[in-house]
Amino acid sequence: MSGTDTAAPTRRRRAQTVPTARAWADVAVLLGLTSLGIIGFAPSFGGAAFLVAGVGGMLIAAATAVTSTLWRLTALPTAAIALFAYLLAGPAFAVPALAFLGFLPTLQGLANVAIGSVYGWADIVTLGTPVGAPVYIGVVPYAASWIVTLVAVLLAVRWLPFRPRTSWRLALVALGPVALYLAAILLGTDEAFQAGVRGVVFAVILLVWLGWRAPAGGVAAGSTAALRSRKLAGTTVLVVVAVVAGGAAGALLAPDAEQRFVLRDEITPPFDPLDYPSPLAGFRYFSKQVTDDVLLEVDGIRPGDRLRMAVLDSYSGTLWNVAGADTSVDGSGSFALVGRSLPAPPLATTEPREPITVTVVGYDDVWVPGVGYPDDFQLLGETAERSDDLRYNAGTGSLVLTSGLAAGDAYQLDPAVQIAPALEDLDGVPVATVELPPVESVPDIVAATAQDLAADAVDPITQLESIRGALVRDGFFSRGRASDSVPSRAGHGADRMIELLERPQMVGDEEQYASAFALMARSLGYPARVVMGFAPDVPEGAESVAVTGDDVSAWVEVAFDGVGWVAFEPTPDETDIPQDQEPAPQSQPQPQVRQPPTADNPEDELLSPVELDELEDDEREVPFVVPGWVVTLALSILIPLALVLLPLLIVAGLKARRARRRRHQAEGHHRVAGAWEEVVDRYAELGFAVPERVTRPRAASHLVEQAADLPTAADAARLTGLATIADDAVFSGRLVAFDESDEVWRSALDIVSRTEEGLPRSRRILSRYRIRRAARAASSARRTPRRRSR
Known part of the structure; x- marks a missing residue:
């Protein structure tokens, strides 16, 4: 027991x-x-x-x-x-x-x-x-x-x-x-x-399991042979009915692909403005290429009103841009999905105004120009169907339409405009405490000039006015057009700021002066940001104004405690630029030298005739006759080889011509940009998915992620540095020497070659037959602001 x-x-x-x-x-x-x-x-x-x-x-x-x-x-x-x-x-x-x-x-x-x-x-x-x-x-x-x-x-x-x-x-x-x-x-x-097959199989398995494994009549499924037989028969009928009825219902009632409900069709990804080029980088596109083109027609705008397009508070030494999410969660780069009613700005003293209506004519971008801080926004006409694409940043008053504005679009907004205080009202008023992203790679001359100009001032407004007044008084205006008496180089990078402040005469347009003023204000510890938009000339009593590319402008806003963001105009008026008069060099007489007499060498004396021995008919050798089977064999081999190799040679020749044209551009920054375009084309030909209409760093990031599984992933990671070098060469405005561009080309081709070594042989062979000519970010940037590479 x-x-x-x-x-x-x-x-x-x-x-x-x-x-x-x-x-x-x-x-x-x-x-x-x-x-x-x-x-x-x-x-x-x-x-x-x-x-x-x-x-x-x-x-x-x-x-x-x-x-x-x-x-x-x-x-x-x-x-x-x-x-x-x-x-x-x-x-x-x-x-x-x-x-x-x-x-x-x-x-x-x-x-x-x-x-x-x-x-x-x-x-x-x-x-x-x-x-x-x-x-x-x-x-x-x-x-x-x-x-x-x-x-x-x-x-x-x-x-x-x-x-x-x-x-x-x-x-x-x-x-x-x-x-x-x-x-x-x-x-x-x-x-x-395989929706039908998977659905029927899933339903059959589930129903059979539920029916077979559950008890029937209080007796276990395998207790008696009779019960087991009845269950087996019932299961067979159930399977047949499920397959027939399920298959027929799936074929008749299954929705079309367009009617299927999936989450990716209902969820819109967050808008990231860093996927687009900095608007200020395209300033000269408006001022030089579409100068007289009508971009917008605005009803209800008042004299002195400016259309705000984008607010930029982050400086990298090359560009002013919005702050990324990794820098500031609630900064200028944070855009939220909104409805018709828009949230109030966190720092502003505004007054309401009558609604204005904007009709898009030649403007093409995601940034939505508007007056002040809109309280209410409504897309009109067919554009209203894209209301879900609207995003808003309350701190900057910036609106974006992720699907982009195009000709024929129209919208209406109720603006709330920042009250412009008098200068004497700002005496003794401290600047506001605002968290802004740090500015980087600022030249020392910017801070030194700001200290010199503001040395005699004691409070923020007098210091800022001293700097602004010096720029307006001592600077000269030029947009670099052919009609300008003195050329003005585009850009607002560190080298352009040095050139602006170190030359005997400051020459530039709103892009340079706004950038310089904002950097000087930031060097003094004041919260300043650059605003880009349009400042049209609005006559008194005008009901409608046409905004052209020549109306593009940029200004600076500084936050004052209890007041809001106060606008400053640091750009001088359009005046003639004085020229440095240098006397023309006098010609120096050269001594006369007797020249030696020319030698007379008739052509018939310089050439010696060559006589060919004539062979007798009986001394000539009988030519060798190729057998017919050899010709047939050769053609059977050569024709397939030609079909394989001729396209390869043609494509190789076109690629070589493409690379040669890019590598031997006249200007250095075009050669560096061509090196990047060559790398992107080569990667696409190797089978990588190259994203369209994104900045160079973002494209490099996509390519590096795709190459992460390769043995040569470390070499592909060098693409990020190459994209940075190309951006610096294109947007900094500095002169790029041939040796520097040649070194960039050698590095670019080495990256492609090393990445190619880590790919399967089949992908390398297929790439020899592909040629891609779609990487035209740089050229499209000169035509359309939305397609410029950063």
Whole structure:
């Protein structure tokens, strides 16, 4: 008896720890349903990497659930082991490119698994498909299958065996795979992956499992042969009906691709202004290329009103731009989705004005010009359909339409204009405490000049007025047109600021003077920002004004405590620029030198005739006759070779001509820009996806992410530096020597060559037959502000 009593608890304990055959069957069904859900991610990702991640997460979770059951672990240790296994195996399955030897975890791989678990869900519905970057995006199917499988298998092996097997309990266990199936649809695209087949198979497996594994009439499914036969017959009928009815219903009732509901069609990605070139970089486009073109027609504008287009408070030494999200969360680069009513500015003393209406004629950009800080904004006509594309920054009063304005668009806004205080009202008023991004790479002469000009002033307004007055008084205005008496170089980088302040005569336009004044104000610790827009000449009583490219302007705003952002105009009036008169050099007489007589050498004396020996007919050799089979064999080999090699030679010649034209441009910055264009074209020909209409650094970032899996990823990472060099050469305005541009070309070609070594042979061969001529960011930048490269 004692032996029997001892063995009984052991058998009961083993029954509680080792899954039964029925539990293993339940686990197999749940894994099958989960696998069908994982396959639904195919339209979002493409390839097979997502499948490896999804199946890996499913297997890790199932193994964890079974192991915790065998060890009889409670909830807390089970959760700890599951999380540890999730992180440990995550790099190998989800981000193998960041795993050591492809399967061992690394710190970078663990970090990406953690980031992808949190942010990957939002990214997958805002990125274009197939989603290949960022690298952590592969964590989404891994995490989804892991959490679904972990919960479902734990319930199947630790809850179902000890509860009455009712249909509702089985359905509760199956909720996880059903949720994963639906999530794959919602996170996918308009084109489903084998929707009919997957749906019918999923429904059949689920219905058969629910019907077969649940008890019938209070008797277990396998208790009698008769009951088993009835269930088998019922299951067969159910499968046939499900396949026929489900297939027919899917073919007849399935919505079109355009009518499918997926989250990526409902969620608009956040607007990032850094994806677009700095508006101030295109100042000369308006002032020189579209000078007389009508851009906007404005009704309701008053004399003295200015149309604000963009507010820029970040300076990199090359460009003024908006502050990125990594610098300031609530700064000038933060744009929120808004409705018709717009939030009030956080720092401004405004007065309401009558509504104005703007009709777009020749303007083409995402920035929406407006007066002051709009209280109410409404798109008119057909443009109203794009109201969801509107974004607003309350701190700067800047509006953007992510889909862009084009000819024929119209909008109406109710402006609230900053009250312009008199100078004497600002005496003794301190500047406001405003968090602005730091300015970088500012020349020392800027701060030194500001200190000299403001030395005799004591409070902010007098110091700022001293600087502004000196620029207006001592500077001269020129937009670098052919009609200007003195040329004025474009740009507002550090070298242009040095040139403006060090030359005996300051020469420039609003771009240079606004940049210099803002940098001087910032050097004194005052919150200053540059505003770009239009300042049309509005006659008294005019009902409508046409805004042209010649009306483009830039000014500076400084924040005063309790007042708001006060505008300053540091640009001098359009006056004649005095010329340095230098006497013309006098010609110096040269001594006469007797020249030697020319030698008469008739052509017939310089040439010696050559006589050819004539061969007798009988001395001539009979020419060799090629056999016909040799000709046939040669043609059978040469023709296929020609079909393969001739296109290769033609494409190679065109590529060489393309590179030669770019490398031998007349101006140095064009040669450097050509090197970048050559790299982008070469990468596209190698099969990389090159994003269109983005800045060079952003394009470089996309290419580096695509090359992250290559053995030569470190060489591809040099693209970021090349993009920075190209931007500096194009926008800084400095002279680029031939040696410098030649070195950039050598570096560019070396990057392409090294990246090419890490690619499969098939991609390298195919690239020899491709030629791309679409990388024209620099040239398009000279035509359209939206397409200029930064």
